[in-house]
Amino acid sequence: MQPQPPIKSEKIDIRLTPDAKYMLQEAARERHTTISQFVINTALSAASEVLAERNRIGLNAAQWTTLMAALDAPPRRHPRMERLLNEPTILD
DSSP: OOOOOOOOOOOOOOOOOHHHHHHHHHHHHHTTSOHHHHHHHHHHHHHHHHHHTTOOOOOOHHHHHHHHHHHHSOOOOOHHHHHHHHSOOTTO
8 A cells, every 4th residue: 555645735826927937838848747846846956955054063172162263263365256256347
């Protein structure tokens, strides 16, 4: 006996331009899925990446001390970077 898929009871309404809808239709067709499933899969993937950025990075005591020392240290001069930032650009 196979487990039952979760019941979908929530809905999100979105408005988009005809061009955006066409692009989503084409992308869904390319993935052999529906527009709804394509949007859900893509949005959930992006959401996972965003939320993963919040995850804590575990450091041991020595690593923590090294990190704090690096953050507390005065900035180092980088002559090549200074020169690059002071050169005129095509926008000047």
